[in-house]
Amino acid sequence: MADKVLESTPDVLIDFDRSEQSDLRTEEMLVNMGPQHPSTHGVLRLVLRTDGEMVLEAIPHIGYLHRCAEKIGENLQPYQYIPYTDRMDYLAGMNNNQAFALAVERLCGVRVPPRGQAIRVIFAELNRIASHLVSLGCYGLDMGAFTPFLYCFREREMILDLFEAACGARLTYSYLTIGGAHDDLPDGWIDRCREFLDYFEPKIDDYNNLLSFNHIFVKRTGRVGIISLADAIAWGLTGPCLRASGIRWDLRKVLPYDGYEKYDFDVPIGRTGGSGEIPDGVAVGDSWSRYYVRMLEMTQSVRIIRQALDQLPPGDFRAPKCTNLKLPANEVYVEVENPRGQLGFLVVGDGSAIPSRVKARGPCFCNLSITTHVCRNVLLADVPAIIGSIDVVMGEVDR
Amino acid sequence: MAPEEICRLLKGRFGEAVEDTVLAVGHPYARIAADRWPEVAVFLRDDPRLGFNVLRCISALDLLSEEKLACVYDLYHVPLEQPTVLKTQTHEFAVRVVVDRSNPAIPSVAHVWPAADWHEREAYDLMGIEFSGHPDLRRILCPDDWNGHPLRKDYEFPLEYHDIPATTEFELTNPRH
Numbered sequence: 001m002a003d004k005v006l007e008s009t010p011d012v013l014i015d016f017d018r019s020e021q022s023d024l025r026t027e028e029m030l031v032n033m034g035p036q037h038p039s040t041h042g043v044l045r046l047v048l049r050t051d052g053e054m055v056l057e058a059i060p061h062i063g064y065l066h067r068c069a070e071k072i073g074e075n076l077q078p079y080q081y082i083p084y085t086d087r088m089d090y091l092a093g094m095n096n097n098q099a100f101a102l103a104v105e106r107l108c109g110v111r112v113p114p115r116g117q118a119i120r121v122i123f124a125e126l127n128r129i130a131s132h133l134v135s136l137g138c139y140g141l142d143m144g145a146f147t148p149f150l151y152c153f154r155e156r157e158m159i160l161d162l163f164e165a166a167c168g169a170r171l172t173y174s175y176l177t178i179g180g181a182h183d184d185l186p187d188g189w190i191d192r193c194r195e196f197l198d199y200f201e202p203k204i205d206d207y208n209n210l211l212s213f214n215h216i217f218v219k220r221t222g223r224v225g226i227i228s229l230a231d232a233i234a235w236g237l238t239g240p241c242l243r244a245s246g247i248r249w250d251l252r253k254v255l256p257y258d259g260y261e262k263y264d265f266d267v268p269i270g271r272t273g274g275s276g277e278i279p280d281g282v283a284v285g286d287s288w289s290r291y292y293v294r295m296l297e298m299t300q301s302v303r304i305i306r307q308a309l310d311q312l313p314p315g316d317f318r319a320p321k322c323t324n325l326k327l328p329a330n331e332v333y334v335e336v337e338n339p340r341g342q343l344g345f346l347v348v349g350d351g352s353a354i355p356s357r358v359k360a361r362g363p364c365f366c367n368l369s370i371t372t373h374v375c376r377n378v379l380l381a382d383v384p385a386i387i388g389s390i391d392v393v394m395g396e397v398d399r
Numbered sequence: 400m401a402p403e404e405i406c407r408l409l410k411g412r413f414g415e416a417v418e419d420t421v422l423a424v425g426h427p428y429a430r431i432a433a434d435r436w437p438e439v440a441v442f443l444r445d446d447p448r449l450g451f452n453v454l455r456c457i458s459a460l461d462l463l464s465e466e467k468l469a470c471v472y473d474l475y476h477v478p479l480e481q482p483t484v485l486k487t488q489t490h491e492f493a494v495r496v497v498v499d500r501s502n503p504a505i506p507s508v509a510h511v512w513p514a515a516d517w518h519e520r521e522a523y524d525l526m527g528i529e530f531s532g533h534p535d536l537r538r539i540l541c542p543d544d545w546n547g548h549p550l551r552k553d554y555e556f557p558l559e560y561h562d563i564p565a566t567t568e569f570e571l572t573n574p575r576h
Contacts, residue, residue, distance in 0.1 A: 062539060062540065063538075063539060063540040063541060063542070066540040066541065068525070068540075068549050068550070070525070070550060071549055071550055106425060107425065229479065229482060230479075233452050233453055233477055233479065234452075234512060234513045234514065235513050235514050236453055236454055236455065236512070236514030246482050246483065247477070247479070247482040247483075247486070248482065248483055248484060248485045248486060249477060249486045250486075253485060253486065253487055254486055254487060254488065254489050255489065267485055269482075269483060330424050330425050330426075331424055331425060331426045332425040332426050333426050333455075333456070333458075333471075333473050333493065335455065342455070344455060344456050344473070346426075346456065346458045346471065346473075348460065357458070357460055357461075359456070359458035359459075361455060361456035361458075361473075365517065365521075366514060366517070366518075369513075369514065369516060369517040373513075398540060399540075
C-alpha cells in the first residue's frame with residue numbers, strides 16, 4: 001500500500017521552484033475601496049493601485065451625494081436657503097447656518113444684536129464639541145476601539161438634547177439664521193447647559209485614557225500620513241488638519257466674527273512626541289496629531305461657552321426684518337471656522353431678493369484633495385487611518 | 400496690505416494685463432487677462448510683499464447678460480515664519496478672470512497652488528470652463544457621462560438619465576394624468 005502511494009506521488013508533487021517564484025511575484029492590482037466601505041465615513045470611493053500590502057496610489061472619486069446645492073441657492077431667498085446649509089456638513093449644522101447667515105448679513109449690512117451673537121457663539125461651540133465627538137469616536141472605531149465610540153455618542157446625545165430644547169431639531173437645526181438666532185433660549189436652558197459642561201469636562205480625561213494615549217492606538221496612528229506644513233498650505237488645508245501640521249492659525253483669532261475677539265481661548269497645534277503629555281512615536285502633522293488637536297479643541301470650546309454664558313447680554317436675539325431682504329448688487333466672500341476647517345460662502349446679489357450666485361467652499365472638499373499626495377506608498381491598513389484623521393463629511397464634499 | 404496697494408503693485412508690474420480693478424464692492428478684486436493669469440499668479444504667490452500662499456476658493460460665475468463666464472480666485476496670506484506663534488492678522492485679495500462664453504478657456508494654476516486642482520475640476524464640471532494645462536481635467540461631482548454644465552444660467556434640466564425619468568417640480572404640482 002505504502003509503495004503504491006509513493007509510486008503515484010511524483011505526478012502530484014509540487015514543483016517547488018515554480019511555486020516559490022509565483023509566491024514572490026508581485027503585480028499591481030486596482031482595488032475599489034468604497035463607496036460603501038465603513039471606514040470611509042460616507043460615500044467616498046477610493047481606487048487604490050496596490051502592490052501586495054502597499055498602496056502605490058489612491059485616487060478619490062466623489063460626487064455620490066451631489067445635490068447641486070449651489071443651484072438651489074440661486075432659486076431661493078437667503079432665509080429659505082438656511083435649511084439647505086444644514087444638509088451640507090450635517091454633523092455641524094449650526095456652524096453652516098452661521099457661515100451663510102454671516103455672508104448674507106455682510107452683504108445686506110444687517111447688524112446682529114449682542115445677545116444674538118453670544119447665542120451663536122454658544123451654539124457654534126456646542127456643535128463643534130458634538131462634531132468632534134463623532135469624529136473621535138468614529139476614528140477609534142476605524143482603528144478597532146469600540147468603547148470610546150459609545151462614550152462619545154453618550155455625551156453627544158446630551159448636546160443634541162440641548163439643541164432640541166432650543167430649536168426642536170436634533171440634526172438639521174436651521175436655528176442660527178440671518179440676523180441672529182431664530183428663537184431666544186428657553187427658560188432654564190442656561191442652567192442645563194452649565195450642568196452639561198460640568199459633567200462633560202472631566203470626560204475628556206476618560207477619552208484620553210481610553211484612546212488617545214492607548215499604546216496600540218498611538219502605534220497605529222503615530223507617524224502615519226504625515227502632512228508637512230508646506231504641503232498643508234499648498235493644498236489649502238484648514239481647521240484641525242492645518243493646525244496639526246504645527247501652525248497656530250484659527251479664523252476665530254485671525255478674522256474674528258460674531259464677537260469671538262471677546263473670548264479668551266487657546267489654539268492647540270500638533271506637537272512633536274515625547275514632550276509633555278504627547279507620547280513618543282508621534283510627529284507633527286501625522287494622523288495622531290490631527291486626532292489630538294480635535295481633543296484639545298473641545299476643552300477650548302468648553303472655555304468659550306462658559307465665558308459666553310457668563311457674559312450673555314440681555315436684549316434682542318435677532319435683528320428686526322430679516323426675511324425678504326433685498327440683496328444689493330454687490331458680492332461678499334465670508335469664511336468661518338467650522339469644526340472641519342474653514343467654510344466659505346460667496347454670495348452675489350443683483351438687486352432682487354434672490355442671489356444670482358451662491359458658492360460654498362467646503363473645508364472637507366479641500367482637505368480631501370490632498371489624499372492622493374498623502375496616500376502614496378503607504379500600507380493598505382494605513383489608508384483608513386489617514387482618511388479617518390482628515391475627518392471628511394461627504395455631504396459637504398459633494399454638496 | 401490694502402487692496403488699493405495690491406492693485407497698484409499689479410498695475411505697475413503687469414500694466415495691460417490688469418484689465419480692471421474693482422475696489423468699491425465688499426469683495427475687492429482685480430480683473431486679469433486670461434492669457435497672463437499664470438504669470439500673475441506666480442507673482443502673487445512669490446512676491447515677499449504679497450505672499451498669497453493659500454488659494455481659498457475658486458468660484459465660477461455665469462455672466463449671461465454679458466455673454467461671459469468668470470472665475471473668482473480668493474487668496475490670502477498665511478505667515479509661515481514662527482508657526483507656533485498665534486497668528487492674528489492676514490491680508491486677502493481676489494482675482495477675477497473673465498472669458499467669452501463661446502471660448503471659455505483659462506490657463507490652469509494647479510502648478511502654482513495645488514489646491515486649484517479640484518477647484519478647477521469643479522468649475523469645469525459645473526460651469527464648463529476649460530482649464531488649459533490642468534493635469535487631470537475631468538468631471539468631479541457629476542457622473543462622467545453627464546451632459547451640460549448645471550450651474551450655467553441657461554442649463555436645461557435633463558428629462559431622463561440612463562432611462563431613469565426625471566420629474567420636474569412643474570409636473571409634480573400639475574399631474575398630467
